[in-house]
Amino acid sequence: MKQTAVLQPIEGGDQGADIEKERESRDPFLVGMGERVRLLRARRGLTRKALAKEADVSERYLANLESGVGNASVLFLRQLTKALNCTLAEIVGDETTLTPDWLRIRELLNGRDHDTLKRARIALEEMLATAPQDPHRLERIALIGLRGAGKSTLGRMLADELKVPFVEINRVIAQLAGCPPSEIHALYGATAYRRYEHRALEAVIQEHPRAVIASPGGLVSEATTLNALLTHCFTVWLQATPEDHMRRVVAQGDLRPMSGNKESMDDLKRILAGRSELYGRADMTFDTSGKSLAECYLSLRDRLAARLASE
Template sequence: MKQTYVAEPQPEESANAHEAADAGRSERDPFLTAMGERVRMLRARRGMTRKTLAAETGLSERHLANLESGVGNASVLVLRQIAATLNCPLAEVIGDVTTASAEWLLIRELLQGRDPAALQRARMALAEMFSQAPADPHRNERIALIGLRGAGKSTLGRMLAQELKVPFVELTRVIEQLAGCPPSEIHSLYGASAYRRYEQRALEAVIAEHPRAVIASPGGLVSEPATFNTLLAHCFTVWLQAAPEEHMRRVVAQGDLRPMSGNREAMDDLKRILAGRSELYGRADMRFDTSEKTLADAYLQLRDRIAARLGAEPARID
């Protein structure tokens, strides 16, 4: 597999979307308002613009804007269409799936109020309990970097792979090789669902081919539960964090002016996507903030932090 750097495409939110906002409606139904917030959050997690969601569902941007602001009373068929496009259960759009049964309620009660560390232990225990495959012995020998574009996944990942003398794999490139076209064309020609399938296939191919590697993953991979769970099960994951301003500055420094082109609210959009995904990124084994660090300092600190976390595990960091 040829390992070459390709900048990860980052979808941006559209600034041209109509604001749903009828200021004269002083009272909104709490259920519709909460549902609109969930749709907006699910869309942000996937880095989808309202314009993109409108195109893939066949709905108007105005209709989606009304729905997201809690003033649109969408039909069940429309909601089902939105759920399919966002690749989530309809129950997740309509309400809390954990109200579906008595057992769900009991499980939810046990987890209610637990801190992130406790929830992570619970998730890992459940994953081990229900896993039908043995634990991957090479998990700690594959280091996967996750996070938004501009956090340093490709640059730091390449440096780490070079020192460890392991392959550096940019998952976006593998997706492109499998599809025969760039991810942007996959989205435009076949839609988001097709891209998600290629993303899953690419990750599975990399895991099967490389028992040791450093992997730079697309920023939106975490929003697809099956693919992200595969990554967590087979790779030691590191969330590379950065301040929104750092993300924007680095992307522009790479020569990509799209975040600033025709989008005066680019920074707000980026913050919204980061907020929508932060809980998912937080499932990583480790997090490392690259803000306000030189490249050399960021790399040395990242390398040492990973080595300290893995300790005597067979990742051969040192």
């Protein structure tokens, strides 16, 4: 059964003043929780309407929660954790405040720049690794980023020159499921799709010691899948401006994530902002905006060759 919103519309009086007063009186805990839910939703590329449908909750109730004005029940939050495939702790608080060791680690990392954090993360992964490093990691080139960044076009060109297979994870998902990814979403939901995504990546890694791989834009939103990609592939984040992403997607006749949404550009920008930190974990970044296809490919090829030679 869908939850109903706790707060009722304000009737009569000075509505503008009442809204401003309401904003000032918001509980900081509820505001923070709403911000975390918005971030988790953006990382998974879900609109508010899509998340409400996935979690089987009222869209208005979800809007109140994200605005920091809804007193959500525990059952409602549990429904969200299933739809977002996250823990309750990620929504309601920060588990890294639970012990002195966690707090000390936070202090050491607080305020560090992106490169320092990346080196720290790599050092921890090496120290805590339980499996040997994949000897083929540098021979699998995985391209990540939003749709419209050039993963398929540049990936095929790169694979042809390297004389290795070009693999699109979406096609492998369709083979495993027996239907297109869009049908998986429609019939079983986003959580089921993410499971197929992980299975597809595992199958590609097992079958191809050498390949160029184009990954779906939302693959990075699942920590287990992203970690597998980073462990077994040399990853390249293909960046582009939101405008270029939109223009290229429209040129392909594909508006699936923004279909029927009048604020498609705002949605795209939110998704990109929500995933930027995750895409930033790639071994290398390459901006595809403002370049011709030939210029873009040659520059990517040369930069990639130089990086791989230095590894």
